[in-house]
Amino acid sequence: xxxxxxxxxxxxxxxxxxxxxxxxxxxxxxxxxxxxxxxxxxxxxxxxxxxxxxxxxxxxxxxxxxxxxxxxxxxxxxxxxxxxxxxxxxxxxxxxxxxxxxxxxxxxxxxxxxxxxxxxxxxxxxxxxxxxxxxxxxxxxxxxxxxxxxxxxxxxxxxxxxxxxxxxxxxxxxxxxxxxxxxxxxxxxxxxxxxxxxxxxxxxxxxxxxxxxxxxxxxxxxxxxxxxxxxxxxxxxxxxxxxxxxx
Numbered sequence: 593x594x595x596x597x598x599x600x601x602x603x604x605x606x607x608x609x610x611x612x613x614x615x616x617x618x619x620x621x622x623x624x625x626x627x628x629x630x631x632x633x634x635x636x637x638x639x640x641x642x643x644x645x646x647x648x649x650x651x652x653x654x655x656x657x658x659x660x661x662x663x664x665x666x667x668x669x670x671x672x673x674x675x676x677x678x679x680x681x682x683x684x685x686x687x688x689x690x691x692x693x694x695x696x697x698x699x700x701x702x703x704x705x706x707x708x709x710x711x712x713x714x715x716x717x718x719x720x721x722x723x724x725x726x727x728x729x730x731x732x733x734x735x736x737x738x739x740x741x742x743x744x745x746x747x748x749x750x751x752x753x754x755x756x757x758x759x760x761x762x763x764x765x766x767x768x769x770x771x772x773x774x775x776x777x778x779x780x781x782x783x784x785x786x787x788x789x790x791x792x793x794x795x796x797x798x799x800x801x802x803x804x805x806x807x808x809x810x811x812x813x814x815x816x817x818x819x820x821x822x823x824x825x826x827x828x829x830x831x832x833x834x835x836x837x838x839x
C-alpha cells in the first residue's frame with residue numbers, strides 16, 4: 593500500500609508527495625520513492641520519519657505503529673485495521689487536537705455500499721437472515737477484516753442492534769443459527785485484494801450485495817481524497833462518509 597500511495601500521489605493533480613517512511617534500518621531507506629513505486633525518479637527519499645513539510649500523514653501500517661505516529665501531531669488519514677479498544681481511544685484523544693480521517697476501507701465504493709447495506713437491513717426486516725463473507729490474500733493479518741465488521745455493523749444498526757450482541761464468527765459442530773444473528777466468515781488465500789459479500793436470506797428469496805477490489809489503487813485514491821479533506825478540516829474524528837459528503 594505504501595508504494596501504491598506513492599505512485600498515486602505522484603500521478604494525481606493537486607497532490608504533492610512530500611515523503612514516505614520505512615522501518616529503521618530497512619533496505620529501502622534512502623531510496624527514491626518514485627523508483628520504489630515504479631513511477632520513475634521523484635526526487636523524494638524514503639526516510640524513518642516524515643518530513644516537517646508534510647501537511648497530512650497517510651497511515652497504512654500496524655496498530656502499534658499507527659498509535660506511535662500520532663505523536664507527530666499532524667492531520668492524519670488512518671487506513672490501518674485491527675486496532676484494539678485502547679488504541680482506538682488514543683486515536684480519539686489525538687483527534688481533539690488535529691483532524692483525523694479513520695476508515696477501515698478507503699474505497700469510495702465500499703463506503704457507499706455501507707449506506708445501501710444499512711437501508712437493505714432496515715427495510716427487509718427481521719425475516720431475512722444476514723451472512724457476511726470476506727476474502728483476502730493469504731498474508732492479511734487480521735480476521736475478519738475491518739471492512740467486514742464495518743459492513744456488518746451497518747447491517748446491525750439498520751435493525752437497531754449492537755453487532756457485538758448478534759455477531760457469530762464462523763460455525764462448527766452443532767451450531768444452529770440463532771434468531772437475529774449476523775454470521776461473519778473470513779477466507780484467506782492467494783493474492784485476493786479484497787472481496788466482501790453480504791447475503792440476505794429469506795425462505796422465498798436471496799438478496800446479495802458484493803464489492804470486489806480489483807487493485808489497491810482504489811484504496812490509494814480514496815486515501816488521497818481523504819487527505820485533501822483532512823488538510824483543511826477542523827480537529828475531530830471523521831469517517832469516509834464525511835469526506836464523501838463534503839464533495
